[in-house]
Amino acid sequence: MLKFVAKRILQAVPILVGISLVAFLLLQLTPGGPTAAYRGLANVSGEDLARIEAEFGFDRPIIIQYFAWLGQFIQGNWGISFVARQPVFDLIMERLPATLLLMFSGITVSLIISIPLGLLAAIKRDTWVDHSLTFLSFVGLSLPVFWLGLMLIIVFSVWLGWFPTGGMGPPGQEVGIGTRIWYLTLPTIAISLVSLSFFTRYLRASMIETMDEDYMRFHKARGVPPMRRYMRHAFRNAGIPFVTVVAIHIPEFLVGALVVETIFSWPGTGRLFWDSALRFDYPVLMGILVLGSLMVVASNLLADVLYGQLDPRVRFD
């Protein structure tokens, strides 16, 4: 098992190198180059600038520059924000918990809703229940997240006044868990609807596939009661690919968070990314892009490992 994980991590290395190369080359493309942020600082003299450039290797050939930059990057030295004049790494880490909270609540809600719906659609296959759920999941998959967010604000905040229009809590106060959930409700709905439609559809397909297997017919023939057949035999088998798909899907919640945070003024990395894009704050953009890519690579790895853990038929050499 450990060997398999190690091997998969090794296989991810070319991708990681590629990601870092892309980030580095994009940084070269940005106006002013990678040290532009330092140039305008009052307390940075020409000498300091030369020292910084030497530290990152920007006075040397481009390949050396890349390795010097990579060395710094791995140590958490992601450059300085043009706007905030702070280290990019700190800026991002400060905002990350808010994004993770939103992602976590989105994933949880998607699963809580999509699992029963997916099972229901599969069990009631080809009835009106199944057809309406399939139709609804198509509708959910086609909703633009930003518009959904906007509509939620108009209906539930502006008209009905039930929920706040945005933010993580009343400014300048300690936020209790009730208030936090109150503020989380609309963003969570917005971030989960598309994914939960997809999860429902996938679980239904996976269940139906399993229910057609010979062993399911055998269980029926030997008189296993329906619920036990569905839950114990079909769901446990259909759940395996479902779990891996959910794991692969995690980065989509990060992308969703970008849009949702922007609309609901949620102070996370997504909103930071958007702010930085409008202000051309390239070091921050690059940092978050790399972080997102790492998340994609990590969730793929997680999917592989989970699949092996859950399905004893898969063996790792």
Add this chain to the structure above:
Amino acid sequence: MASSTREYVLTDLDDTHTDRSGVSAEHLDALAVDEEVVEIPGWRRNWRTFRKNRPAVIGMIVFLVVLGAAIFGPMLSPYDTLAQDLSNRLQGPSLAHPMGTDELGRDSMTRILAGGRVSLGVAALATTVALTIGTLVGSLAGYYGRWVDNVLMRFTDLALSLPDLFLLILAASLLGPSFTTMVIIIGLVRWMNVARLTRGSFMTLREREFVLSARASGTGTRGIIFKHLLPNSLSPLIVAGTLGVASAIIAESTLSFLGLGLQPPASSWGTMLRNAQQQIFTNPWAAVFPGIMIFLTVVSVNFMGDGLRDVFDPSGKTLSKSRFRERLRGLRDDNEPPQLIAGQNPGAGIRYKPVDE
């Protein structure tokens, strides 16, 4: 030569038609004698399969209506997209203005239909870009195999591991917003699925007898790719292209909504929603209609794509478990690229791509 043609037709039948019940090998042979005879019922049968999917037919009708309205609507409308009428500002829907008016008293419906031209135009062109790049990369990888395949597919994996919306925003911020930029950058983040599909079908088709026979009868590389491999790989691409339009519409409107896509006075549905966001207290209707148009278009295209999948790619509809296991088995083979990568699994890149490849 004759045998090669026959084989071609057989393959075509085998790959494209869902309804194989009662079609025996002899029957196929009989059909395959004359290519003309096979072609026409093929299309009719495709239509019959498509027609069975009722939501897909409705989707197609809705899409055609939206498309027609966007093309002809602004011409037929009694209002000008720019004509201001300050005495009729911020009106709700009425008979004179079915979708209300904006903050300058311009007729919203006329503007929304005109905006549809921009949104649909960007989406169509971006999808063309994505299809072109994807087919090119996928063809080269699938045809040449070996190191070409390795390099190109690693590159594809890399592109898939960059979160697309982040990349789009970064690119838009670097290049500055314009119609052309939108088309190019959206095309540049959406080709990976197409490349994978093309490569997949090239890899299997490459070894088929009709290709070998074409090669034996002296067809060059270009002939093999364009006359034999590509035409037989089109089915999944038609589905991917259709669904790609839906995802491109969402991508463009999201970018424009975030203020990084098209800028006023150019107006797409996304820029209108951005404008509407600032008026949600005074004029909430402005946020409703452009969004409904996006939603209607996307949902109709998605349903249409589902119907096309019934026709062209019946096997891709659900992920068969054995296929899933096969993919995972590939994990243990050193020469195979890692199989569980975002985008390859059903719906991995999902938000804008409700595709089940």
